Amino acid sequence: MTGLFSLAIYVLMYTVDPYTPDYQDRLKSPGVMVWPDTYNDEVLEITYNMSDKKNWMKNSKILQKFLEPYNDTTQAQCNHYNCTTGKYFFQHMYNAPKHTKWSCPFYQSTLGNCSGIADPTFGYNTAQPCVIIKMNRVINFLPNNGTGHAPYVNCTVLEGQDNVRGYEYYPVNGTLDLSYFPYYGKLAQPSYVNPLVAVKFDLINQRHAVVQCRVMANNIAYQNIYDPYEGKVVFHLTALS
Numbered sequence: 001m002t003g004l005f006s007l008a009i010y011v012l013m014y015t016v017d018p019y020t021p022d023y024q025d026r027l028k029s030p031g032v033m034v035w036p037d038t039y040n041d042e043v044l045e046i047t048y049n050m051s052d053k054k055n056w057m058k059n060s061k062i063l064q065k066f067l068e069p070y071n072d073t074t075q076a077q078c079n080h081y082n083c084t085t086g087k088y089f090f091q092h093m094y095n096a097p098k099h100t101k102w103s104c105p106f107y108q109s110t111l112g113n114c115s116g117i118a119d120p121t122f123g124y125n126t127a128q129p130c131v132i133i134k135m136n137r138v139i140n141f142l143p144n145n146g147t148g149h150a151p152y153v154n155c156t157v158l159e160g161q162d163n164v165r166g167y168e169y170y171p172v173n174g175t176l177d178l179s180y181f182p183y184y185g186k187l188a189q190p191s192y193v194n195p196l197v198a199v200k201f202d203l204i205n206q207r208h209a210v211v212q213c214r215v216m217a218n219n220i221a222y223q224n225i226y227d228p229y230e231g232k233v234v235f236h237l238t239a240l241s
């Protein structure tokens, strides 16, 4: 019995390719996060004083730092593969240098008015702040079950509708392009960067709202009471003066 068990372990160990996925027992549904990531008592609060430069600059700095790996020059150097947008990027071989797979570039400039390039404040000196939404990596995860439809971020104002005149997504429609999927793991894709979606809000009146941003795909769960960050993120957004 013990011998058989050892043999099974042996076979298991030797069939595990070190380049394929870090161990994962089942395909999880991805979590969603928001930047600037300022937490306060379990509630995600993005509060800033637009009349106090020292205060609002904290948020701009967090976003500048967060976007450093996405710098256009950096991406053009480390992810120079010509990816085809709108299609899953399946790679069965290790054709990239050092026995790895290619990763698609994600350029900071893709975030347009929320890229921090033309406006390094990211809107925090006004009532039009940008937030950045990121979906966590799940190895081998294919959004929408391989049907070829791209997932997208959909934000809704849960509280304070009167305080939000509108919002815009960057890139348009909040799309997370299919070419960033599937993700094959850290060893296989050392230069992988998560695709991002930025949202620029236009706050008015009391300038306070509770917002939910969900990543929409038919195989992304979002109602897990044990994991409020599965498939979505809820945050309080407040601009003081």
Ligand SMILES: *[C@@H]1O[C@H](CO)[C@@H](O)[C@H](O)[C@H]1NC(C)=O
Residues within 6 Å of the ligand: 049, 050, 051, 052, 240, 241
């Ligand atoms: C915001 O900053 C201004 C300038 O420092 C200050 O006068 C004001 O009291 C601050 N507002 C709040 C709500 O803290």
Ligand SMILES: *[C@@H]1O[C@H](CO)[C@@H](O)[C@H](O)[C@H]1NC(C)=O
Residues within 6 Å of the ligand: 071, 072, 073, 074, 108, 116, 117
């Ligand atoms: C990106 O990196 C280059 C080279 O390091 C630098 O000159 C440029 O200012 C950076 N861009 C942004 C938007 O920070």
Ligand SMILES: *[C@@H]1O[C@H](CO)[C@@H](O)[C@H](O)[C@H]1NC(C)=O
Residues within 6 Å of the ligand: 080, 082
């Ligand atoms: C990528 O594709 C574009 C358009 O097909 C082409 O002009 C460009 O030369 C390609 N770049 C590389 C590095 O292959």
Ligand SMILES: *[C@@H]1O[C@H](CO)[C@@H](O)[C@H](O)[C@H]1NC(C)=O
Residues within 6 Å of the ligand: 112, 113, 168
């Ligand atoms: C970006 O901001 C500029 C200036 O506020 C505005 O004219 C333009 O329409 C915005 N771009 C997009 C894509 O919303």
Ligand SMILES: *[C@@H]1O[C@H](CO)[C@@H](O)[C@H](O)[C@H]1NC(C)=O
Residues within 6 Å of the ligand: 154, 155, 156, 216
């Ligand atoms: C975004 O979510 C809202 C609220 O759940 C829904 O009414 C709306 O249809 C969604 N929009 C898109 C484009 O999925």
Ligand SMILES: *[C@@H]1O[C@H](CO)[C@@H](O)[C@H](O)[C@H]1NC(C)=O
Residues within 6 Å of the ligand: 172, 173, 175
């Ligand atoms: C954005 O969504 C609209 C409405 O669904 C669609 O007509 C448009 O082609 C989309 N734009 C892009 C760039 O995907």
Ligand SMILES: *[C@@H]1O[C@H](CO)[C@@H](O)[C@H](O)[C@H]1NC(C)=O
Residues within 6 Å of the ligand: 145, 218, 219
């Ligand atoms: C996605 O595909 C899996 C396996 O093919 C299937 O079990 C599941 O029901 C599908 N989910 C949806 C929402 O289509």
